[in-house]
Each structure stands twice: as structure tokens, then as C-alpha cells.
């Protein structure tokens with residue numbers, strides 16, 4: 001009979017690991033050729049049926065497992081590496097960062113505690129300091145990696161709550177909870193954080209926009225009104241790269257307003273803070289140094305695999321105070337020295353060493369090339385805007401400020417708005433089943449199609465094919481409406 005450990009020993013052979021690398025590499029190579037559809041033709045029920053089986057009590061050899069992955073998992077995944085993928089803000093990741101995943105798993109360093117992740121903690125600290133410097137933060141700055149932008153903004157707003165109500169953990173937020181003020185197009189991470197932090201989602205006050213950007217004069221009026229109503233303001237959240245349209249709030253104007261009034265400015269740069277790496281687009285973040293905290297997702301525009309988010313704080317002490325708890329079995333460092341343990345600044349206890357893949361991508365490609373990729377993706381979205389401008393059957397809702405564009409099929413212009421809403425929604429679904437992948441949202445009260453150019457291999461050819469395909473399907477739907 002096998003010893004308990006014999007399958008583990010067998011699986012450690014390099015040839016076994018290479019089966020997985022070969023599968024990943026075959027997927028990446030095939031997907032980028034652009035044949036077939038981006039996603040699976042199977043329905044949710046069919047997918048569930050594929051994996052509806054009893055808990056395996058006894059294992060199978062790795063070769064069989066890899067065969068199953070090749071047959072059932074890879075073809076039924078959404079292929080972000082396919083150039084017709086133009087969907088949500090998920091990237092086809094940079095190869096060097098992908099190849100770090102097995103090493104991160106093999107080393108399995110937990111970066112809560114420096115003694116459990118000696119090199120990884122040093123690397124995370126180094127990467128965070130690079131990013132803080134790019135944001136114009138000084139020597140006291142710091143931060144931590146997060147699972148993504150939602151956790152990053154939650155962490156930042158927890159720190160803001162702590163600054164305003166230092167005893168909130170013991171006594172709650174009282175009966176006049178403070179408000180969070182944000183633009184009307186802010187990500188739901190903000191209202192979610194307001195709920196999680198005990199303020200109540202209704203304490204999120206939204207400010208109207210002009211051109212999809214928070215209007216600074218409307219912000220000033222909102223702050224005046226809240227003051228008059230005796231509602232304390234915990235933080236103002238500006239968005240740098242909004243989810244719907246990729247628009248950037250005016251950080252300079254908003255930052256000055258917050259500085260004058262002594263308010264905490266949090267910049268949700270989950271999507272757009274990567275513009276700091278771009279010579280061409282950095283200007284869109286002018287004023288970011290006014291922020292007290294920043295959310296920034298390398299797993300979006302830096303093309304790092306999930307989940308690699310970051311929260312940066314102008315004063316890393318803000319994060320430490322927000323999470324001040326005693327855990328003598330973990331955190332032994334103390335005194336006047338800076339604590340290396342990232343767990344003292346983070347929501348998580350056990351934490352993956354995702355900083356390694358971000359660091360590896362920077363080592364391999366350099367910040368300059370990653371910034372150029374950012375420019376390339378923005379130029380891709382801009383070219384789609386140009387192509388739409390050449391046609392009568394589509395209208396664009398805005399000129400892209402980054403790599404996101406919302407547009408709408410309007411056909412010959414003779415259908416009412418509600419009918420167009422329906423046609424656009426159904427055309428998108430059919431197109432995604434047939435070939436490509438685009439998303440949809442509601443903007444200015446109408447249903448729109450939305451493209452996020454995340455794949456650097458998407459060319460004009462794929463964009464023309466997408467427009468022609470969606471138009472063909474929409475025309476067919478409209479004809480039978």
C-alpha cells in the first residue's frame with residue numbers, strides 16, 4: 001500500500017509541475033490567436049452538471065487531473081487573453097507575473113508577520129514605497145497590499161473613521177454618524193464601506209457630476225449643506241478612473257477644497273492610479289498628493305493577476321492606528337522602531353505574498369513599459385471612439401479619458417429609447433455567446449454597451465468585427481421587435 005506521503009512525493013517531480021505550466025502556456029498561446037468565442041457556449045445548468053459529482057474520497061493521478069482541467073475547465077473559462085475580450089476591468093496578466101504564481105504557492109509565505117515572510121515582507125514594503133513615491137507621498141508614507149480595490153477603500157475609510165472617532169471600535173459611531181461624500185459615479189465599494197463601518201449606507205452622500213466627473217462646485221455646496229445640518233464629514237472620496245466611463249475627478253480642485261476644510265481625501269484610483277506610470281496620462285492625477293489615502297489596483301491597469309490591490313497612506317501610522325489591536329502570539333515587535341509586520345496595517349491575518357508577482361513584473365518589464373502598456377490600452381479605447389464616430393448606427397456617450405468607452409447601438413435612429421435599451425441588452429448577450437465579450441451598464445438613464453480595453457492584443461480588426469457583429473445582431477432583433 002502507498003504510504004500516506006507517496007502521492008505527494010510523486011507530484012513533486014518537475015515533470016508533474018510542468019504539466020500545469022504546459023496547460024497554462026497552451027491556453028495563453030491559443031487564446032491570443034483569437035479563434036472561436038471568448039467564453040463558453042454552455043449554460044449555467046450545463047456547467048454545474050459538468051462538475052456535479054460526489055466528493056472524491058480517493059484521488060486520481062495528476063495526469064488525469066490535468067486532462068480534466070484541459071477538457072472541462074479551460075474551455076469553459078472566459079478567455080481574457082483572447083483579443084475579442086473587451087469586457088470588465090480584468091486583465092490578461094503579464095507573463096512574468098503569471099509564472100510567479102506557482103512560486104508564491106510553493107513558498108506560501110504569509111505576510112502578516114515579517115518573521116513568516118522574511119524576503120516577501122521586505123519586498124512588499126519596497127514596492128509600497130515605490131508606489132507612494134509615485135503618488136508624491138513623503139517619508140512617512142506606507143501602505144499594504146489588499147485583495148483589491150474594495151478592500152483598499154474599506155481599509156482607507158476605516159482609517160478615516162478612526163481619525164474622526166478613535167473609540168469607534170469600543171463604542172460604535174454614536175447617534176450622529178459621520179458622512180462619506182463621493183461622486184455619483186463612485187464604485188459601490190464606498191457605500192459598502194459605509195455599511196460595514198456602521199455609518200449606514202444612507203450616510204454616503206453623493207455629489208452630482210459634470211461630464212461624468214464630480215463637480216467641485218457641487219462638492220463645495222454639499223459640504224456647506226452638511227455643515228449647516230450638523231452632519232460631520234468623515235471623508236471625501238474622489239474617483240480616479242471611474243468604473244462606468246473611466247473618468248478622472250479633478251483631484252487638484254477637490255484636494256484643495258479638502259485641505260482648506262481639513263477633510264480626509266480618499267482617492268479611489270483602483271482603476272486609474274496606474275496612470276502614475278504613464279508619462280502621457282499622469283497629468284490626469286494632478287493633485288493626487290492631496291490624498292490622505294489612495295486605493296490602487298495593480299490587478300487592473302498594471303496587468304497583474306488577481307488579487308493584487310493596494311492601499312497607500314500619506315502617513316502609515318493612520319493604518320496602524322486604525323487596526324490597533326493586541327495579538328501577543330503574533331506581533332512581538334514594538335517600541336519606537338517601525339513595525340515590519342504588515343498585519344498591523346491590514347484587514348487580513350494570513351495574507352498571500354502577492355507583492356512578489358507585482359515586484360517580479362516590475363523587475364522584468366520595468367515601470368516604463370508598464371506605463372506604455374497603459375497608454376496603449378487607452379489608445380485602443382480611443383480608436384474605438386474614432387471608429388464609432390465614422391458610423392451612423394452607433395453613438396458614443398463620451399470621449400474616453402482612459403481605456404473605457406460607453407456607447408449605444410441606435411440603428412437608423414427610428415426606435416424609441418426603451419426599445420433601444422432592450423435591443424442593446426439583447427444584442428450584447430447574443431454577441432457574447434457567439435464570439436466576443438463586451439459589458440453593459442446604465443448611463444444617463446439609458447442602457448449602454450461598455451468596452452474596457454484590457455487586452456493589449458486587441459487591434460482595429462477586432463474592434464471593427466465587434467461593431468459589425470453587434471450591429472448585425474441588433475438589426476435582426478430590432479426587425480422583429
Ligand SMILES: Cc1ncc(COP(=O)(O)O)c(C=O)c1O
Pocket residue numbers: 089147148149150151187189239241242243268269270271297309
Ligand atoms: C473605481 C473602482 N473602484 C473599486 C473597484 C473594486 O475593485 P476590486 O474589484 O479590485 O475590489 C473597481 C472595480 O471595478 C473600480 O472600478
